[in-house]
Amino acid sequence: MGIEARGLLVVAALVALVSVAGAEFHASVLATMGIYALLGLSLVILALSGQVSLGHAAFMGLGAYASALLVARTGLHPAAGLIAGLGVSGAAAWLIGSATSSLRGHFLALTTLAWGIALAVCFRAAADWTGGASGLAGIAPFTLFGQSLSAPRPMALLSWGCALLVVFAILRVQRSRTGRALGAVRQQEVMAESFGISVSGVRLWTFVVSAMVAGWAGGLYAHYLGFISPSPFDLSGSIKGLMIAVVGGELSAMGALAGTGIVEGLNWVLQAVLPAVSSTASSLEPLFYGVLIIAVMLFFPEGLWTRLDRALATRGTRPGGVALPSRAGAAPGEAGEPLLDVEAVGVAFGGVKALSDVSFRLHRGEVLGLIGPNGAGKSTCFDVISGVNARHAGRVRLRGEPLAQARAAGGLARSFQHTRLLEDRTVLDNVMLGAFRRTRSGVLAAVFGRDAKDEARVAASARDCLARVGLDAHAQRLVETLSLGERRLVEVARALMADPEVLLLDEPAAGLRRADRERLVALIRALRAQGCTIVLVEHDMDIVMALATRVVVLDRGRLIADAAPAAVRRDPRVIEAYLGMGDEAC
Numbered sequence: 397m398g399i400e401a402r403g404l405l406v407v408a409a410l411v412a413l414v415s416v417a418g419a420e421f422h423a424s425v426l427a428t429m430g431i432y433a434l435l436g437l438s439l440v441i442l443a444l445s446g447q448v449s450l451g452h453a454a455f456m457g458l459g460a461y462a463s464a465l466l467v468a469r470t471g472l473h474p475a476a477g478l479i480a481g482l483g484v485s486g487a488a489a490w491l492i493g494s495a496t497s498s499l500r501g502h503f504l505a506l507t508t509l510a511w512g513i514a515l516a517v518c519f520r521a522a523a524d525w526t527g528g529a530s531g532l533a534g535i536a537p538f539t540l541f542g543q544s545l546s547a548p549r550p551m552a553l554l555s556w557g558c559a560l561l562v563v564f565a566i567l568r569v570q571r572s573r574t575g576r577a578l579g580a581v582r583q584q585e586v587m588a589e590s591f592g593i594s595v596s597g598v599r600l601w602t603f604v605v606s607a608m609v610a611g612w613a614g615g616l617y618a619h620y621l622g623f624i625s626p627s628p629f630d631l632s633g634s635i636k637g638l639m640i641a642v643v644g645g646e647l648s649a650m651g652a653l654a655g656t657g658i659v660e661g662l663n664w665v666l667q668a669v670l671p672a673v674s675s676t677a678s679s680l681e682p683l684f685y686g687v688l689i690i691a692v693m694l695f696f697p698e699g700l701w702t703r704l705d706r707a708l709a710t711r712g713t714r715p716g717g718v719a720l721p722s723r724a725g726a727a728p729g730e731a732g733e734p735l736l737d738v739e740a741v742g743v744a745f746g747g748v749k750a751l752s753d754v755s756f757r758l759h760r761g762e763v764l765g766l767i768g769p770n771g772a773g774k775s776t777c778f779d780v781i782s783g784v785n786a787r788h789a790g791r792v793r794l795r796g797e798p799l800a801q802a803r804a805a806g807g808l809a810r811s812f813q814h815t816r817l818l819e820d821r822t823v824l825d826n827v828m829l830g831a832f833r834r835t836r837s838g839v840l841a842a843v844f845g846r847d848a849k850d851e852a853r854v855a856a857s858a859r860d861c862l863a864r865v866g867l868d869a870h871a872q873r874l875v876e877t878l879s880l881g882e883r884r885l886v887e888v889a890r891a892l893m894a895d896p897e898v899l900l901l902d903e904p905a906a907g908l909r910r911a912d913r914e915r916l917v918a919l920i921r922a923l924r925a926q927g928c929t930i931v932l933v934e935h936d937m938d939i940v941m942a943l944a945t946r947v948v949v950l951d952r953g954r955l956i957a958d959a960a961p962a963a964v965r966r967d968p969r970v971i972e973a974y975l976g977m978g979d980e981a982c
């Protein structure tokens with residue numbers, strides 16, 4: 397049993413003990429903690445996709461007001477109000493997220509602050525509905541079979557039951573195909589897109605789900621206390637939620653529970669101790685929270701639970717299964733047939749023409765070397781072929797299909813000049829990401845454990861790909877412990893996992909030691925022998941001449957040669973382009 401599962405059981409047992417056998421006061425503290433644990437968890441969900449919100453308590457407020465108002469005005473059961481609150485929070489998040497999904501970093505953080513404040517102002521301004529600053533009283537309690545669930549003991553069980561379910565769901569999703577996609581969106585957006593993950597879609601849907609969890613917390617809060625006012629849902633509420641998430645570890649569901657215990661526990665202690673010290677000491681409360689945050693940021697920047705988890709965790713192995721079916725096996729093509737057509741491609745960056753009227757054709761089974769002096773346009777050309785740069789003149793087609801369509805079908809996969817891996821994941825997980833387009837299991841399948849068969853097949857295929865690049869013994873290592881050479885091989889294995897028709901390798905030998913270069917050359921030879929079609933951008937001419945079956949040379953954005961390696965080596969235009977580097981350069 398993993399540390400998270402054990403932690404989950406311990407928390408469940410403690411909650412049950414205090415709720416059933418503890419004092420009424422302790423149960424009431426626990427009930428509020430469960431509600432704030434949900435707010436913290438909503439921010440963890442958001443953080444998993446690399447987003448942060450400084451206004452999330454506003455969604456909690458939307459859930460609270462929507463549920464309270466619906467029940468008060470229609471007489472519906474509070475459970476219906478809770479679901480309505482969930483919907484209102486989700487819908488508001490969808491609207492806001494659609495408008496702000498292209499923002500990043502501090503621009504996004506400032507936007508979340510702005511709409512958080514705006515919604516809190518609305519709660520105050522719509523006094524006819526919300527009671528304004530005086531709040532809304534007399535909110536109906538939860539009842540089930542005539543029994544109130546809004547008393548402290550049942551509410552502690554209910555709120556923590558919800559929180560533990562959300563933790564369980566997050567833990568399941570993190571280990572799934574969706575979890576790998578979230579990691580890719582958070583850490584490597586360009587890589588995520590290149591493997592068919594919609595960065596904007598993932599960010600928007602995590603924002604919506606996160607707001608719904610916050611809205612659910614708000615609904616519980618309203619029906620538990622029977623009274624709501626705008627103040628818990630303003631900036632201070634959002635900061636409290638953030639503290640809960642950050643103290644435990646913003647990327648860890650169990651961390652949010654630990655954060656809740658620490659932040660709410662501190663709150664409880666301060667409220668008991670400070671008034672006893674002096675009548676004005678209560679105003680110093682924020683100071684203690686500030687000290688807590690600074691201490692955590694200094695000594696445990698990844699969060700307290702995450703530190704513990706790293707120290708104690710054992711990485712579970714993935715179950716085996718039958719490998720995924722191969723595209724090549726389903727529809728083998730003829731060696732030598734035209735595969736990729738680059739037709740009159742042009743790219744301009746302002747006044748700089750990075751590519752002008754570049755055309756060439758790639759045939760199945762070839763290793764095409766794409767070379768040229770610095771600034772020749774190789775990377776730009778590579779970005780066009782791999783679909784990273786879609787704003788270009790001319791056309792690129794794979795087997796006659798437009799590139800966008802071919803990419804959606806997984807026809808191309810690439811490695812990156814500067815490796816783009818998920819540092820906190822294992823080698824196997826990183827390679828499994830390459831199969832994103834080849835399976836369909838989503839969030840619900842992960843939560844209900846219906847993705848086990850798919851995951852086993854993806855893991856089996858990933859092991860095959862790791863064996864092809866000679867890294868099968870390193871499957872369970874964390875990527876952050878690998879050498880540069882090993883990282884490049886992981887990238888190749890991940891690209892192979894996409895089962896592409898064309899493999900694009902961007903300067904795979906850059907920065908490698910001699911032994912690693914030799915290993916890489918052997919690997920590319922072996923891949924070619926297995927029928928892979930490869931485009932190779934590389935500065936190391938020995939490697940290009942040893943591996944390429946044909947070489948395309950660019951100079952100042954123009955194609956100056958397209959021939960066999962030996963002919964390119966003698967071509968006067970190529971020698972002139974490399975003038976200053978000597979004949980040995982090419």
Ligand SMILES: Nc1ncnc2c1ncn2[C@@H]1O[C@H](COP(=O)(O)OP(=O)(O)OP(=O)(O)O)[C@@H](O)[C@H]1O
Pocket residue numbers: 745748749750768769770771772773774775776777
């Ligand atoms: N995003 C960009 N904005 C402006 N100019 C760019 C951009 N990307 C590339 N360029 C310019 O386009 C030209 C081609 O650049 P590119 O990086 O494709 O060349 P390269 O052959 O890959 O060079 P190197 O071998 O040094 O990586 C260069 O003049 C470069 O300065």
